[in-house]
Each structure stands twice: as C-alpha cells, then as structure tokens.
Amino acid sequence: MADLSINLAGIKSPNPFWLASAPPTNSGYQVQRAFEAGWGGAVWKTLGDPILNVSSRFAAVNFNGQRVAGFNNIELITDRPLEINLKEIYETKKRFPNHAIIASLMVEPKQEKWHEIVKRVEDIGVDGLELNFGCPHGMAERGMGSASGQVPELVEKQTYWVKEAAKTPVIVKLTPNITDITATAEAAVRGGADAISMINTINSLAGVDLDTWNTIPHVAGKGAHGGYCGPAVKPIALNMVGECARNPHINVPISGIGGISNWKDAAEFLLMGATGVQICTAAMHHGFSIVEDMIDGLSNYLDEKGIASVMDLVGKSVPKYSDWGDLDLNYKIVARINNDVCINCNKCHISCEDTSHQCIDMLVDDNGKPFLKVREEDCVGCNLCSIVCPVDGAIDMVEVKQPLPSMTWNQRQATIQKFLVDRVAK
Amino acid sequence: MSNITGGQISANLAENFQEIFKGMTKTEAIVEANRCLYCYDAPCITACPTGIQIPKFIKKIASGNLKGSAKAILESNPIGASCARVCPTEELCEGACVLNNVSKPIAIGNLQRYATDWAMKQKEQLFEAGTQNGKKVAIIGSGPAGLSAARELSRLGYKVTIFEAEKEAGGLGRYGIVSFRLPKEVVEWEVQQIEQMGVEIKTNTRVGVDISAQQLIDQYDRVVLAIGMGKVPNLGIEGEQFNGVYDAIEFIKSTKTSPLTESVVGKKVAVIGAGNTAIDAATTALRLGASNVQILYRRTRNEMTAYQFEYDFAKQDGVEFRWLTAPTRIVGNANGEVVGLECIKMELGEAGLDGRQKPVPVDGSEFIIDLDIVIKAIGQSRYTELIEAFELNHTRGVVEVDKETLKTSQEKVYACGDVIFGYGQGDAMVVSAAEQGKEVAKAIHQSFKLISAS
Numbered sequence A: 001m002a003d004l005s006i007n008l009a010g011i012k013s014p015n016p017f018w019l020a021s022a023p024p025t026n027s028g029y030q031v032q033r034a035f036e037a038g039w040g041g042a043v044w045k046t047l048g049d050p051i052l053n054v055s056s057r058f059a060a061v062n063f064n065g066q067r068v069a070g071f072n073n074i075e076l077i078t079d080r081p082l083e084i085n086l087k088e089i090y091e092t093k094k095r096f097p098n099h100a101i102i103a104s105l106m107v108e109p110k111q112e113k114w115h116e117i118v119k120r121v122e123d124i125g126v127d128g129l130e131l132n133f134g135c136p137h138g139m140a141e142r143g144m145g146s147a148s149g150q151v152p153e154l155v156e157k158q159t160y161w162v163k164e165a166a167k168t169p170v171i172v173k174l175t176p177n178i179t180d181i182t183a184t185a186e187a188a189v190r191g192g193a194d195a196i197s198m199i200n201t202i203n204s205l206a207g208v209d210l211d212t213w214n215t216i217p218h219v220a221g222k223g224a225h226g227g228y229c230g231p232a233v234k235p236i237a238l239n240m241v242g243e244c245a246r247n248p249h250i251n252v253p254i255s256g257i258g259g260i261s262n263w264k265d266a267a268e269f270l271l272m273g274a275t276g277v278q279i280c281t282a283a284m285h286h287g288f289s290i291v292e293d294m295i296d297g298l299s300n301y302l303d304e305k306g307i308a309s310v311m312d313l314v315g316k317s318v319p320k321y322s323d324w325g326d327l328d329l330n331y332k333i334v335a336r337i338n339n340d341v342c343i344n345c346n347k348c349h350i351s352c353e354d355t356s357h358q359c360i361d362m363l364v365d366d367n368g369k370p371f372l373k374v375r376e377e378d379c380v381g382c383n384l385c386s387i388v389c390p391v392d393g394a395i396d397m398v399e400v401k402q403p404l405p406s407m408t409w410n411q412r413q414a415t416i417q418k419f420l421v422d423r424v425a426k
Numbered sequence B: 001m002s003n004i005t006g007g008q009i010s011a012n013l014a015e016n017f018q019e020i021f022k023g024m025t026k027t028e029a030i031v032e033a034n035r036c037l038y039c040y041d042a043p044c045i046t047a048c049p050t051g052i053q054i055p056k057f058i059k060k061i062a063s064g065n066l067k068g069s070a071k072a073i074l075e076s077n078p079i080g081a082s083c084a085r086v087c088p089t090e091e092l093c094e095g096a097c098v099l100n101n102v103s104k105p106i107a108i109g110n111l112q113r114y115a116t117d118w119a120m121k122q123k124e125q126l127f128e129a130g131t132q133n134g135k136k137v138a139i140i141g142s143g144p145a146g147l148s149a150a151r152e153l154s155r156l157g158y159k160v161t162i163f164e165a166e167k168e169a170g171g172l173g174r175y176g177i178v179s180f181r182l183p184k185e186v187v188e189w190e191v192q193q194i195e196q197m198g199v200e201i202k203t204n205t206r207v208g209v210d211i212s213a214q215q216l217i218d219q220y221d222r223v224v225l226a227i228g229m230g231k232v233p234n235l236g237i238e239g240e241q242f243n244g245v246y247d248a249i250e251f252i253k254s255t256k257t258s259p260l261t262e263s264v265v266g267k268k269v270a271v272i273g274a275g276n277t278a279i280d281a282a283t284t285a286l287r288l289g290a291s292n293v294q295i296l297y298r299r300t301r302n303e304m305t306a307y308q309f310e311y312d313f314a315k316q317d318g319v320e321f322r323w324l325t326a327p328t329r330i331v332g333n334a335n336g337e338v339v340g341l342e343c344i345k346m347e348l349g350e351a352g353l354d355g356r357q358k359p360v361p362v363d364g365s366e367f368i369i370d371l372d373i374v375i376k377a378i379g380q381s382r383y384t385e386l387i388e389a390f391e392l393n394h395t396r397g398v399v400e401v402d403k404e405t406l407k408t409s410q411e412k413v414y415a416c417g418d419v420i421f422g423y424g425q426g427d428a429m430v431v432s433a434a435e436q437g438k439e440v441a442k443a444i445h446q447s448f449k450l451i452s453a454s
C-alpha cells in the first residue's frame, strides 16, 4: 500500500485529507470524531474575537435533481469563546498527537492583535496556523477576512506580523474574490508565508424565492451575499491552485480547497500542485465517513500506478499548465461518431448545428436507418458534441496528424516580428 | 434480480442458457450509484443477512474506486458475486431502501453485480490468508456455507480442507441454480478466490464413503458440516419408476454439467411443487424446448414459496400454473415411458400447525393430463445417515445447533447452511448460508480463544 502521509511546510499528517475551517471543525467533539473516521488533519473553525451569528445561514443549489451542487453560507467565524476552543484543541491534540491540527485565525489588521492571538494558540500546542484572509461576508464589512485579503499590501503586512510571533508554520488562506489570485499569493510569500491555501468561498446569492420574493437564504425577510463552495466551485479553485503552482514567485506549498468531494477530485488538486487538500461541503453533505473512500480510492489509484508515496503525485501536471499563447496552433482533433454505440438522440447534431460549426450530418443508410456523421474537414475539434453526448464511447475525439510542424501563437508572433524587423533592417 | 425478464426463448438451446441479464453499463451504474443517498445507519445494511456496507460500496462505484467497492462487498460476503445474481433483493436490501417511499429503490443487486463483475475480470486475489495458527479445520461441503466458512477461517490463520462429494466445488450454486441466472463461471471464480488463499478442496470425496466421520473428528481440530440437503424425495405415488420421471435438481444439474441435448424438445412436462426449485425446473424444461410446461401445486398462489420475481419470470417464459392440483398416479405405457399424470382437485381446509391452510382432496375430481415428463420438486431430503454418523442431535435431518455459535451437540462439530434450515432456523438462501459460514468461523475462533484464556 502506498504511503499517504504528507509533509506540508513542516506540518505532517497521516494522509492528505484535512477538514477545512468551517462548521465540521467547530468543536473538539467533532474534530475527534473526524479523526476517528480517518481524517488526517483539521483546520479549526476560525478563531478570533467573539461574533454573533444569525439564524438561517446556509442554502444549497440543486442541479437537475442532484442535491448540493453548490453550497452557500452567511456564517461568520467561531461563535464560541476562545478559551473553550483552546481547551478543546489541547485535548484533541493530546488524544491524536499524529494528526495535524491547524488553528485558523482572524483578527483586526493590527500588529498587536496578531501577536497576541498567535501566542495564545501556539502556547496550547498546534501544528500550524492558517490566516483567514478569505471570509467574504460579515467579517469583511469590519475590515477583516476578504476585505484585507483583497489588498496585497494588507496580506503582506499581516503575514509579516504573524511571522514575527509565530514558531509554527504559517499558511495564508486566500480569497478567490479577486481578479488575479497570484497577486495576493505573491504578497503572502513576500510576507514570509510558509504555505498558502485556497480557495475560501466565492461571493454568492443562492437564489430568490419566486413566491415570497425573498432571497435564499433570508433572515427575517432580508438577505446578504454569502460565500459559495461545494462541487460547483471546483474548476475555479483548481485553476487558482494551478496558477499559483506554476508561478515562479510563489515557491511555497499549497493546500488545495474548493469543491473536493472524493479521492479523484483530491488527486486532481495534488497533480495540479497542492501538497494536501481541505474539504468542507462534502463532509457537511454526507458526514465524516466519506474520508474512508477518499483514503481507499487514492491508495488503490497510487498502487495501480505503481507510485510509492502520495508526495510523488504533487505537481505532476503543473508543467502541462501554461498560457494560451504556448498552445500548438497546428494540433488538430476531430469528432468521430461510433455508430454502433450511438443511440441516435441527435443531441450532438443540434448542438453543433445551432451553436458550433454545423458539421454533423443526419443521414440515412441503404436500409433506411438513420445515422450521424461528422464532416471532419469542417470540424474544429471544439469537443461540444462529445460533451453533450450521453453515451460513453459514442463519440471519440481523435487526433488528425497535420503536415505542418508545431507552432504556437507566441512563436508565430515572434516569427512575424522577426520578419518585419528583418525587412526594416534590409 | 428484477432486471431478469423471461420469454425470449430461442430454438437454439445454448442461447437459452446464457445469462439473461447482461449487467449494467458503466453509465447505468454511475447514474444509479449517484442516486444512492448514502444514508447514515442505512436500513439496507441491516436487511442484508451478511451486513454488506451497502452505501459504502455504492459510493465507491460513484467515485470510480471499483476495487474498493468489490472488496467492501466481498469483505462481508465471500459469495457476493453469486448473491448479486440470486438474492431476492426486493425482500432484502432493496426492500428496505428508504427510496421505496420516495421514488424507486436503488438497484443494489445490480450495482453489486457491477462491482463484482469488475473484480472477476481483474482476476486479482482480493483477500490474503492469515498467519498460520497451527489449527486444522475440515469443512464438509463446498456450497456457499462451506466456502464462506473456509474463507473466513483461512483469514484467521486456520489450515482449511474442504471435502466435496461432487466433481466440482460450489454446491447448488454450481449445480442447482440455473445457468441463465447464475452461470457456473461466477461460482468457479468464487471458488478460485478461496483456493488461492491456500484452502485445499478435495473434490470427488464423499464423507461417510471415502472418508469416515470419525476420521475427520480424529484428524482435525474442528469439523464444519455444510452438506446442504439431498435429493428430491419420492412423491409416494404409483408410477415413479417410469422413464421420464426426474428429480428437479438432477434435471437442472444436467444442464450445468453436460452438453445440452434435444431430449426435451417438443415434450409435454409437468412439475410438481411450487418453490424456487420447481420454477427453475419448469423454465429449464421450456428452455430445453418443451412444448408445454405446467406447474402443479396442491395449494394456491398465496401459499407458494417461490419468490415473486421467480413467479413473474416463469409466467414470462410461458409456464402454466395449475393450483389446487395434486398428482395421484403417474401413467406409463408398455415401454415403461410416462404418458400421463392422474391428478385430483384440492380445496383449502383448516389451518395446519405451520399456520397454512391444509389442502384436502375433492372426492371424485380425478382427471388425467397427457404428459411425457414429470419433474419432482417437492423439497429436498436430508443426509440423515451422515448426520447420525457424527452422532448429532437432529429433528428429521435438520441438525440442531446453538443459535449463537452454530455448534452442534458434538463439541468439535459446527453446522451451517441448508443442513440447519427448517423448523424456524434461517432461510434456504445462498446469502443466509454465506452469513452462517462467517458465523461458524467466528465461533470456532472464539472457542480457541476461550480455551487459551482459561
């Protein structure tokens, strides 16, 4: 069996699956249950100055009958006294010395505030700190969370203050509510962060009730924007992890978060550069036991691939992630329909006909049987037909060898530029 | 199970004995697996006699962890591939699914089949024997009960030898349940998985004939009796010696052991009895080309013991049912061949000891049906002789056991499966036999722990 243990900036855990800072890590009772179920680590529900929460806090987006495609919340940081949280962290760490416990922190952007809280949590013994610069609602209105997480200077300065006091590794948790996450990631690194984690939740409104015209969720008839997470945000999170992982200025480990529901999602984040993952919504939907298949599935996958340690997976896809300008313009794929497998729903035809390049013909064979055929010379290889196709193996996207050698946009522009320069020179 | 529909009978006999349900496609399996709610403390787990962690194995199908899924199934049920095909799921796991009240239950049996089919294709050995603990156990019978006990004992470190009277291991799964529901390859794979763990199976070895009960007691630390039940008993009417009278299990067995013949083509057949064996025999006869097959039962549809899906399947295949009809005499010709069956009409009288109304003959209602073949399917006899050779307490061949430990009246001898079925003890099902095999293994292990602790 492959070795699943990880070391993220010096924080060790028996497997890469941590619970993210959120309701699942609210108390010692919960985190201990989670560790019993197999979770390798937990980022404690964000600690800070006491807050008040509202009632009616969550909403979910269901998609075509599947529940919780996305999840939305207006909950704030912990509403329990710091002393109680610290006592429970201490007890939990004592019972589970080999599991990772990370304290998530959020205070006002003041040096003494950060120094004070860092000292208090490190005194009771945690494996690391995570600075919550991401919470997009409530706290942001008070200048904390994503309000400071959206300003690179504030991220850098606060990280620096924390590093002044911290003895354990410091992870900076970034908000996705920003145009370019590498800007704040770089700021965190400049501030001395030992690692970064992403993503926190994305500004969202889950819905509007068509009978009452209330927002979903609402508090006594009023709503406020919340934070979005769950399966729907995975592609956004994965891109942000990939962008940071391939950025040469961001040379610290990444803890990947956002829409991870199973071992496959986790493996994708690892391949895209995360050293470990954090999970919230999937645990909230199904309970802590989901980690059993995450561990079993990842372990079977590594065995099948002949990979000895999960750390060997980290970042393997990063070199394959680059810029549009580096993609080969002379690479060509086309759709090919396997008529033996096709069930003739004609969805590929209409999607191509109405919304792509009009190259799937509806034909009839000699026996009067309808069949679909791609005019390959007109196909641009967009994938749409194979995306809408409901049957595995009915449409293959196949590579068509091109006579021209590989040429990217950047190479093409450079060549043109050189040609122009040469001509001017002549 | 519910996916099996009958009625597609071909003139090419071999086709009729191909497994009917081909299994789910990947798309079907993924869609269905994602429909599972992943309930906490799920009722389906309790409803499965072997306690398979059903939501867990289904979640693993959804996540693409098929190896983990198959292991989760087979961990609880060493005969999980057979069970995926023959369990009356609507009365067990699927019957308990909470979605029965909301939409439709999850197709647990078919998903179980999807995962175990994957494992069968991989050919990988999924379980390892434990470190040898120096103790030897003899198991008599390699049906579901014996195989399950063997696997669990082997995992616990026991050296296990199975004695099997037949040429091939697998019990009724190998010989008794029709190929179109349970192909022999599935049972062969289950047997192989257990042999690969180092369990020795001595086939063609009938205990009581080739080796005595006493020898086993002397040579082994424990003995497990998993011999199932015997032949179908005689009807006790005139004419049973005629050519064309068959034992239902032998009749089915011939289709799983030798090449199919044309001997039943165009024949008129009656099957006596109304359990699952009767149904399997009747559909087998039709699939062998019989022109007409009737099931005769002395009670009514309400009392028949066959599962609903079996009954539906027989109707689809074209089996005719004659209720309240009991045979009184088999009619033969001068060549000693069956030509007809004399029957009498019955009516339901007072309730008997088992609570079922007793059928009583209607005077003067005798009639004769023209027939070529009579198949007896009125239950199975017991191996009383062997049971007595072990000097076990029993009630008419049903071995008495301690309900907790499945230990017989003999200190070293345990029993499981059909051999203890009857008089309120369990059900004659593959899945109960598998569970009892596990329980016996646990009890044997416990018995040694108790000894070493004292």
Ligand SMILES: Cc1cc2nc3c(=O)[nH]c(=O)nc-3n(C[C@H](O)[C@H](O)[C@H](O)COP(=O)(O)OP(=O)(O)OC[C@H]3O[C@@H](n4cnc5c(N)ncnc54)[C@H](O)[C@@H]3O)c2cc1C
Binding pocket: B086, B087, B088, B140, B141, B142, B143, B144, B145, B146, B163, B164, B165, B166, B169, B170, B171, B172, B173, B176, B177, B178, B205, B206, B207, B208, B226, B227, B228, B229, B249, B252, B276, B277, B280, B281, B383, B386, B416, B417, B418, B419, B427, B428, B429, B430, B431, B433
């Ligand atoms: C036609 C038919 C259809 C069925 N359909 C279903 C179904 O759809 N679903 C379901 O759950 N159940 C079904 N059953 C019942 C199921 O097959 C049995 O409950 C199950 O096989 C019992 O397992 P077992 O291991 O106790 O006995 P068996 O499967 O009977 O195995 C006993 C083994 O012991 C061997 N043996 C006997 N005596 C000796 C001896 N002296 N020495 C050595 N070996 C010996 C036998 O050869 C046999 O291999 C069906 C049964 C029949 C007959």
Ligand SMILES: Cc1cc2nc3c(=O)[nH]c(=O)nc-3n(C[C@H](O)[C@H](O)[C@H](O)COP(=O)(O)O)c2cc1C
Binding pocket: A020, A021, A022, A023, A045, A046, A058, A071, A072, A073, A075, A076, A077, A078, A104, A132, A134, A135, A173, A199, A200, A201, A229, A230, A231, A233, A257, A258, A259, A260, A278, A279, A280, A281, A282
């Ligand atoms: C109800 C709720 C409360 C949350 N509270 C916090 C918090 O206190 N601190 C924090 O850093 N992130 C918080 N998060 C964000 C999660 O830690 C995580 O970043 C996000 O949910 C994305 O992961 P997921 O898609 O697995 O849920 C919260 C999320 C939810 C759903």
Ligand code: SF4
Binding pocket: none
């Ligand atoms: S899950 Fe339901 S019962 Fe529990 S706190 Fe929330 S609303 Fe209340």
